[in-house]
Amino acid sequence: MPVTTLDSLHALSADTWDALLPGAQPFLRHAFHSALEDSGSVGGDSGWQPSHRLWCDDQGQVRAALPAYLKRHSYGEYVFDHAWADACRRAGIAYYPKLLGAVPFSPVAGARLLGEPRCAGAMLDELTAELEAQGLSSLHINFTSPACDALLNGRDGWLERLGCQFHWNNRGYRDFQDFLDALSSRKRKQLRKEREQVAGQGIEFDRRLGHQLSEQEWDFVYHCYANTYHVRGQAPYLTRAFFSLLAERMPEMIRLVFAQLRGRPVAMAFSLVDGDTFYGRYWGCLAEFDRLHFETCFYQGMELAIAEGLRRFDAGAQGEHKLIRGFEPVITRSWHYLCHPGLRAAVTDFLVQERSGVLSYAEEARSYLPFRHAGES
CATH class of the missing domain: 3.40.630.30 (Gcn5-related N-acetyltransferase (GNAT))
Incomplete structure (x- = not known):
């Protein structure tokens, strides 16, 4: 099945889009993304061009979707790949435009591959096969849910990147x-x-x-x-x-x-x-x-x-100052498919080292939590 591209979410009804969502998270709703479009927060000269992907069956029914944007810079993403882009510039490799599956300006983890998992996986494979033909250097999917991680883990060419946030648990x-x-x-x-x-x-x-x-x-x-x-x-x-x-x-x-x-x-x-x-x-x-x-x-x-x-208070990115207020370290994940073999090899090596650092950082951060231990006043 071909993947359909929407340059505006208004091309799809709110009921059809929202029916693909696994839960009530506000950042995935048709209302949120269409408000970004209609307000001019994305599109135009923002560097965030709506480019949502749909996977439809033989009857034209939408079975899977990826909220996505064509990016000509890396601002507003909160998964920082500026160094990758700079390395490409120095090497004479085009890094932009790239395709990003994400919620603009919102470092909040959640579903990104919407709808039926089998169809979402097939859509992913077709997207990566067509990137270079479409003049795109890469596909990135930021702040994924465990269900998205399960679809991406072990998939050919995909690189996992870890991050750390701080969330409060009620x-x-x-x-x-x-x-x-x-x-x-x-x-x-x-x-x-x-x-x-x-x-x-x-x-x-x-x-x-x-x-x-x-x-x-x-x-x-x-x-x-x-x-x-x-x-x-x-x-x-x-x-x-x-x-x-x-x-x-x-x-x-x-x-x-x-x-x-x-x-x-x-x-x-x-x-x-x-x-x-x-x-x-x-x-x-x-x-x-x-x-x-x-x-x-x-x-x-x-x-x-x-x-x-x-149950939970997600206060967004960064902030060691949250630790002493009871916000606990949480590992976040993003996934990256890079077409250029040299760039992919270099980033793979970098992510191995970064992963160890992120996990160590999160473990050390736990030692600064303010909760009392057994027998402590």
Whole structure:
């Protein structure tokens, strides 16, 4: 069967696409990807050109899909291959364009090969066989689920790359104090002191659902989000319109925390939820306050997860500072198919060394977790 390419998800109905999803994760939904397209966050000059792949049966029914983008740079991916691209440039090898199976700007693991596994595997094989003919150097699939890993593991030509994130697990805590009681005395005092420092500055918090915000409040959310990029001299990935479109199309999955000083908002944290996970996504502030980031992004998120009975809090990429707040190291995976034999050989050697380092890093990170041991106060 030929693989069909969609340069816009609007070419497929939301019901057809969403029926392929294995669960409720918001980042895979038709509403999320179409909001990226319609807001101009992808497409145009963004370097993210929608190029979704479908596998259909003889009757034209979609049996498998890969949310995918043609990339002419490596920004916004959170699996860093800039060094590979630079090595290709110096060697006179074209690295871009490449094909990327991923959720733009979202380092969140989940399903990438959607639909029936047998059909998804056949689609993969056809995609890799046609890469060079289509002028593509490679196919990358980032932040995969265990089911995706099972399809890719051992498949000819595919290279596995490991990463490490930090996630918080809700072990049936009744409230935030119940979580604190699971920590060592010293760490418990540290977290309590951080929260007291924020409260002592007169800052209060207001939690909202996606449908409860006015457009003026969404303006504030975007201003905060964009400011986190501007202070680093960068342009934000997402446009203002994306937030309004997402609030219109999937408001039930949006959670907002506003930090307020004397009734005026000064910071915000934007998150999404599904059936069992709280996904911390975007944060921003208009003025600096001591410890406000930790409170707004982490402690408020933990309280929300506990209140809603969510099992896990995925706070995104990076951040050893999350360890002492109970976020545990989690191994993430991405997969890479590189057409050029010399590049593939070099990257294979690199990944062997990197893998050992990532696993050692994750193991060492566990020693910094704040949980008390048996018999410890």
